[in-house]
Amino acid sequence: MRTGFGSFFTSRRAGWMAGLAVAAMLSPSLALVAQETAPAAATPQTTEPATTAPAQATSGDQATSATLSNTPDKKKKHEKVAKADRVKQGKDTRAVIKRDSKLQPQLSKDAQLPDKQLYDKALAQSKSGHYDVARLDLQTLLNTYPDSQYQMRAKLAVADSFYREGGSAALAQAEQEYTDFITFFPNVPEAAEAQMRVGDIYLKQMDVPDRDYTKALKAEEAYRTMLRQYRDAPPKLLEEVRQKLREVQEVMATREAELGAFYASHENWAATIARYQTVIDQYPQYSHMDDALIGLGDAYAAQAHIIRSQALPEAARAKLLQEYDGKAATAYRTVVLEHSAAPHAEDAKERLAAMNLPIPEPTPEQVAASEALESSRAQYTMSRRLQLLILHKPDTVPAARAGDPPLDDAPITTAPQVIKQMLASYAGALNPAAAAAAAADAAKTPITAAPGSDSAAPATTAEPSAAAAPPTLSDVPAPGEAAHDSTTSTMEAAPARSGPTGTGLGVEVLTPGVSTSPVSNLPAATGAPDPNNGLPTAGPKDTAALPPIEKPAEAPDQVNELKGASAQPAAQTATTGKNGKKKNPKQPFDKDDESSSTHKKKKGLDKLNPL
Numbered sequence: 001m002r003t004g005f006g007s008f009f010t011s012r013r014a015g016w017m018a019g020l021a022v023a024a025m026l027s028p029s030l031a032l033v034a035q036e037t038a039p040a041a042a043t044p045q046t047t048e049p050a051t052t053a054p055a056q057a058t059s060g061d062q063a064t065s066a067t068l069s070n071t072p073d074k075k076k077k078h079e080k081v082a083k084a085d086r087v088k089q090g091k092d093t094r095a096v097i098k099r100d101s102k103l104q105p106q107l108s109k110d111a112q113l114p115d116k117q118l119y120d121k122a123l124a125q126s127k128s129g130h131y132d133v134a135r136l137d138l139q140t141l142l143n144t145y146p147d148s149q150y151q152m153r154a155k156l157a158v159a160d161s162f163y164r165e166g167g168s169a170a171l172a173q174a175e176q177e178y179t180d181f182i183t184f185f186p187n188v189p190e191a192a193e194a195q196m197r198v199g200d201i202y203l204k205q206m207d208v209p210d211r212d213y214t215k216a217l218k219a220e221e222a223y224r225t226m227l228r229q230y231r232d233a234p235p236k237l238l239e240e241v242r243q244k245l246r247e248v249q250e251v252m253a254t255r256e257a258e259l260g261a262f263y264a265s266h267e268n269w270a271a272t273i274a275r276y277q278t279v280i281d282q283y284p285q286y287s288h289m290d291d292a293l294i295g296l297g298d299a300y301a302a303q304a305h306i307i308r309s310q311a312l313p314e315a316a317r318a319k320l321l322q323e324y325d326g327k328a329a330t331a332y333r334t335v336v337l338e339h340s341a342a343p344h345a346e347d348a349k350e351r352l353a354a355m356n357l358p359i360p361e362p363t364p365e366q367v368a369a370s371e372a373l374e375s376s377r378a379q380y381t382m383s384r385r386l387q388l389l390i391l392h393k394p395d396t397v398p399a400a401r402a403g404d405p406p407l408d409d410a411p412i413t414t415a416p417q418v419i420k421q422m423l424a425s426y427a428g429a430l431n432p433a434a435a436a437a438a439a440a441d442a443a444k445t446p447i448t449a450a451p452g453s454d455s456a457a458p459a460t461t462a463e464p465s466a467a468a469a470p471p472t473l474s475d476v477p478a479p480g481e482a483a484h485d486s487t488t489s490t491m492e493a494a495p496a497r498s499g500p501t502g503t504g505l506g507v508e509v510l511t512p513g514v515s516t517s518p519v520s521n522l523p524a525a526t527g528a529p530d531p532n533n534g535l536p537t538a539g540p541k542d543t544a545a546l547p548p549i550e551k552p553a554e555a556p557d558q559v560n561e562l563k564g565a566s567a568q569p570a571a572q573t574a575t576t577g578k579n580g581k582k583k584n585p586k587q588p589f590d591k592d593d594e595s596s597s598t599h600k601k602k603k604g605l606d607k608l609n610p611l
Contacts, residue, residue: 115141115148122157131161155181156190163197171201192230196241199223203244208394209255220248224407245405246285247396253283254395257292264295269306270418272299281410287377287398290335290342297331297351300324303422316429323425329357337362341370376401 089097122137138154138161145151159177162170178194178201185191199222202215223245227238260275276296279286286292304324307317328351335348340362349359362370377398384397427434 115145115150119150119154119157122154126157126161126164131165134161152181152185152188152190155184156194159194159197163201166204168205171204175201189233192226192233192237195222195226195230196237196244199226199241199244203248206248206251206394208392209251209258213252213255216248216252220245220252223248227407242405243399243401246401246403247399249283249285249405250287250396250399251394253279253286253292254288256283257286257288257295260292260295264299267302268415269299269303270422271415272296273418274413274415277413281413282406285373285400285403285405287400290339290344290348293331293335293339294344294348294351297328297348300328300331301351304328313430316426319429320425325355329355333360336360337366339370340367341374372402373400376403 118137118141122134122141125131125134125137135158138158141148141150141154148154155177159174159181162174162177175198178198181194182191199219202219202222206215206219207213223241226233226241227245231238256275256279260272260279263269263271263275273296276292276299279292280289280296283289301324304321307320307324310317312320332348332352332355335342335345336352337360339345352359377400380397387393388395388397
């Protein structure tokens with residue numbers, strides 16, 4: 001019997017341990033069985049046989065009653081609430097519920113209709129990531145039930161499936177679907193969300209600031225369109241679009257500021273001023289606006305330093321220095337006053353102190369506005385830094401979270417415009433009299449009314465009579481009789497003619513004192529219609545006839561000049577056979593050079609000779 005343990009367990013001790021483990025596992029089940037049989041065992045039993053059956057019956061009744069007592073009782077009735085204490089729905093509440101029931105037809109009574117089932121099935125497939133199957137169900141719904149109340153939602157769900165799928169091709173298709181949805185349903189509340197999704201598509205594809213910014217421009221335009229056209233959209237949706245617009249403008253402002261810093265490193269001050277000025281005018285919520293203003297002031301200060309090194313008259317130098325130093329100081333003061341909570345406000349104060357200028361003090365309102373703007377910006381976290389490092393996405397963390405982003409573009413400042421302003425400043429400083437005269441002439445120049453406008457013409461302009469004939473050579477005054485300089489030309493407006501005669505332009509230029517070819521035959525002088533409307537006829541200078549085309553010479557006969565080849569006969573004379581048909585003579589055959597099946601084959605070593 002001892003061998004029984006050894007047949008399965010390695011030792012007696014292992015067998016006892018296994019038995020204890022089995023007993024420990026069975027003990028909870030045995031306890032449950034004991035609890036279930038406890039009511040029956042608690043029944044009093046007697047040794048008399050006559051009373052055994054009643055006792056068993058009594059125990060059965062007790063067990064039955066115990067079982068019935070474990071069943072849950074019936075639901076208790078809710079306590080009645082007094083009529084005065086009941087909550088009543090007001091008129092506005094009922095109107096909102098009615099509106100929501102119209103906007104959400106899936107909650108209506110026709111939830112078991114086939115179009116509703118197709119729509120729910122497509123949504124479930126889309127949530128599971130089966131976008132192709134979802135689009136097939138939605139397309140079936142659109143084609144099978146053209147009058148369904150889910151037509152609008154189905155078209156929007158098709159666009160959403162493309163958007164969730166991602167990828168360049170799917171996003172392009174999503175943009176087209178959203179645009180079609182806005183075209184077919186422009187007045188529904190979902191149109192605002194569809195317009196936002198168009199901007200989200202470009203926001204997903206937006207690259208870092210030093211790369212192509214076409215997607216950023218399109219995203220900005222889409223968000224601005226949504227904010228302009230859907231002002232009555234839900235406030236939460238409008239705030240979401242504003243925040244996305246701030247992030248897009250943050251990226252575009254970063255691009256312009258980086259370009260300005262690049263031109264500053266190459267001392268191209270005109271381009272530097274243009275870039276920084278564009279940032280200041282178009283993106284007032286830029287996170288590094290203090291850097292942009294200081295960079296603009298430094299560019300003007302560098303231009304003033306160049307003026308100090310140039311050999312200019314003292315008066316001109318003083319005027320130019322006053323202009324450029326004043327622009328630099330204005331930029332520094334803007335940082336101190338409007339961006340007092342920015343990180344580089346102290347740098348602007350140091351520059352003003354270096355220029356021996358007073359440092360202004362911002363008002364409490366300006367300080368509060370600057371602090372609110374800076375405190376609204378998000379802070380960098382480890383996860384956001386990893387996303388920027390790994391995913392190579394544009395940095396939108398420091399974008400503002402408060403304020404309204406600009407919806408219209410300010411005028412862009414370009415480098416040529418800055419250069420023209422510099423040249424005008426130099427010209428005004430070096431020649432003040434000419435600049436003053438030019439300004440006076442510009443102020444005295446009358447503004448000519450546009451053609452077709454209702455404004456009256458200037459009083460100094462003489463109105464031509466309707467019956468006046470077009471000017472001719474006889475109307476041109478002699479050089480001595482001219483009241484003005486002979487080098488100037490006059491332009492006289494010819495009256496419009498009702499007939500088909502005239503050049504059609506109504507203006508003829510006459511230069512007194514200049515001898516020209518006779519113009520009496522010109523249409524302007526004779527009144528005949530001019531097919532070219534006064535323009536010269538285009539044509540070649542040399543109008544002589546071209547020589548006739550000569551027939552090319554005949555080409556010589558082809559000659560075979562292959563070295564070592566035997567000369568072929570120039571022509572072969574055809575012979576006539578017995579039946580009258582012409583026969584070509586046979587070509588001579590050289591057995592040493594070639595072989596043929598019709599001739600005697602080569603023998604011996606001649607077979608190995610390929611030539």
